[in-house]
Amino acid sequence: MTDVPRASARTLERVRRDGRWGGRVTQRALPSSDAEVADLDPEVRARLADIWRAQAATEARVATSFAVIHESLLLLEGDPGLVALAARAIDDERRHAALCEEAAGRYGGGVCLPHAELAPQQPAHARARSAEIRRALFVVGQCALNETFASAYLDAAYRGARSPLARAVLRELLADEVDHARLGWAYLHTLDEELRRELSEWLVPLTVCNLREWRRIDLPEDDVLAAHGVPPREVALRALEEAVRELLVPGFRHVGLDTRALERWVGVRHAGCSGAGESGTPSA
Amino acid sequence: MAHRLLRSLVLSSVVLLEGAGCTLSHRSSPPPDPDTGPGGDGGPPPPEDGGAPGRDGGWLDDAGRVRDAAAVRDAWLDAEGPTDAGGLGFDAGDVRLCEDGWPPTKGFWCVMQDDAVLCCRSVFLADGGMVDEACCLGTVEGS
Numbered sequence: 001m002t003d004v005p006r007a008s009a010r011t012l013e014r015v016r017r018d019g020r021w022g023g024r025v026t027q028r029a030l031p032s033s034d035a036e037v038a039d040l041d042p043e044v045r046a047r048l049a050d051i052w053r054a055q056a057a058t059e060a061r062v063a064t065s066f067a068v069i070h071e072s073l074l075l076l077e078g079d080p081g082l083v084a085l086a087a088r089a090i091d092d093e094r095r096h097a098a099l100c101e102e103a104a105g106r107y108g109g110g111v112c113l114p115h116a117e118l119a120p121q122q123p124a125h126a127r128a129r130s131a132e133i134r135r136a137l138f139v140v141g142q143c144a145l146n147e148t149f150a151s152a153y154l155d156a157a158y159r160g161a162r163s164p165l166a167r168a169v170l171r172e173l174l175a176d177e178v179d180h181a182r183l184g185w186a187y188l189h190t191l192d193e194e195l196r197r198e199l200s201e202w203l204v205p206l207t208v209c210n211l212r213e214w215r216r217i218d219l220p221e222d223d224v225l226a227a228h229g230v231p232p233r234e235v236a237l238r239a240l241e242e243a244v245r246e247l248l249v250p251g252f253r254h255v256g257l258d259t260r261a262l263e264r265w266v267g268v269r270h271a272g273c274s275g276a277g278e279s280g281t282p283s284a
Numbered sequence: 285m286a287h288r289l290l291r292s293l294v295l296s297s298v299v300l301l302e303g304a305g306c307t308l309s310h311r312s313s314p315p316p317d318p319d320t321g322p323g324g325d326g327g328p329p330p331p332e333d334g335g336a337p338g339r340d341g342g343w344l345d346d347a348g349r350v351r352d353a354a355a356v357r358d359a360w361l362d363a364e365g366p367t368d369a370g371g372l373g374f375d376a377g378d379v380r381l382c383e384d385g386w387p388p389t390k391g392f393w394c395v396m397q398d399d400a401v402l403c404c405r406s407v408f409l410a411d412g413g414m415v416d417e418a419c420c421l422g423t424v425e426g427s
Contacts, residue, residue: 055390062389081302093389123383146386151289153390177389178292185297205380213385246287251294 006105007098008114011056015098019091025098026172033106033165040107047220048228049108056100056115063093064120066180069142072135079190085183092176103169107228123209133198136191137206140199143184145210148247149240150177153214156239157231166229188255200258204265207244214240 005012007025017023037045070086097115105112123141128134154174161167191199219233226232231239244266253259 058387059389061387065386079301081300085300096389118387121384121387123385125380125383127380142386146388148289148293150389151293152287153388155289178289179300181293182297182300185294186300189298190301202380205378205383206385208381209383209385211385214388217388217390242287246285247290247293250286250290254294 004111005102006108006111007056007101008112010114011060011094011098011101011112014060014094016091016094019095020088020176021095025095025102026168027175028168028172030102030168031164033163036163036165037106037109041224044224044228045107045109048225048230049104049112051225051230052100052104052107053112053115056097056104056112057118059093059096059100060115061118061120063090063097065122065142065146066090066093068122069139069183072138073187076132076135076139078139078187082183082187085179089176089180089183092180096173096176099169099172103165103229106165129198133195136187136195136199137202139187140184140202141206141210143180143182144188144251145184145206145248146213147177147181147184148251149210149214149243151181152239152243152247153231153236156235157229160226160231160235161229162227163229166227170229185251185255188252188257191255193256196256197258200252200261203252203257203259203262207248207262207265211240211244 012025015023015025021027040048066086066089070083070090073083073086101112101115122138125134125137128137151174154170154177158167158170158174161170188196188199215237217233217236219231219236221232221234222230223232226235249259249263249266252262
């Protein structure tokens with residue numbers, strides 16, 4: 001039976017009772033997975049359990065990232081809707097940790113042990129010209145970039161997943177990550193020209209540094225695992241590259257940032273913008 | 285061709301704003317002109333705590349270590365971007381390219397296997413320690 005929670009008690013206790021789904025981990029109940037899991041090779045099950053538990057740890061770490069974002073938005077006197085969403089995102093990531101542990105427990109055939117506690121990590125942006133710009137960079141870097149990459153990654157994982165359990169888990173994760181990314185894009189809509197100019201000068205470093213973190217992800221090339229929500233590395237990297245070209249560049253351009261340097265870096269040809277002639281380099 | 289997530293992520297994001305549909309302004313800008321939208325020419329903000337330059341043209345990272353130009357070059361190559369930056373506003377020697385990024389939400393680093401022992405990559409723990417294996421051992425209770 002899968003009615004009993006398979007996430008650890010410690011992780012479940014961190015989910016707020018007044019959170020997005022009123023203390024529940026998911027919006028919709030996860031499908032029964034006993035039969036599909038029982039059919040799997042025990043080694044595959046163990047590996048999937050370990051992978052999902054590892055993801056629980058990284059999801060939980062991002063809760064601390066969003067605590068930084070929430071504080072930054074408060075200090076920036078950001079739009080109240082965005083401040084509220086940033087606060088919710090802290091709990092969202094804790095729910096994600098519980099959800100990933102739930103998946104791990106189901107694959108592993110027991111209650112998942114609590115995930116590892118990873119140390120928080122964030123960029124320093126020591127070269128930012130003011131504390132205000134630094135806070136803006138935090139919001140843009142974590143939300144418009146990191147969560148956009150996360151959404152692109154999950155979208156790719158979902159497309160390759162065949163397992164009803166994995167698809168349900170990925171759908172729940174993606175629904176939240178999309179909101180978290182939108183937080184960053186919405187914030188960019190609220191900025192004045194001066195701050196947009198400042199942020200434009202940071203697009204390449206922000207993208208390079210964040211993409212580097214994502215490229216460190218170690219993923220197995222295994223079709224069986226892909227069916228259970230673990231995309232092959234090649235697929236994930238392609239999704240991330242696509243995200244840079246087709247989400248970040250047009251997205252930043254849409255909100256009024258100067259993307260010419262970023263476009264040159266990614267080798268994307270663009271036309272129709274001021275000074276575009278020189279920026280249109282051959283595709284890499 | 286537009287990415288299938290472009291509309292969801294970017295174009296529709298304004299609905300999150302409390303003043304959705306209205307022109308909004310960042311606090312450092314003058315009140316928005318209803319005709320022209322947000323803007324203002326307040327000039328660049330004064331530096332408050334801008335940067336922590338290190339010696340020899342490097343800069344200090346979070347741990348106070350000096351990173352030099354070679355490290356910057358490595359970071360650039362690591363990012364697999366062009367090494368000839370050209371004159372379009374970025375520089376391959378830009379120290380900002382060596383910063384840590386925000387950690388991904390998806391981290392399947394726990395997939396190394398050595399004699400049936402699953403090992404994590406070097407992962408820093410909240411208590412300051414570092415694990416190579418402990419976090420991945422025994423996924424479920426009783427295993």
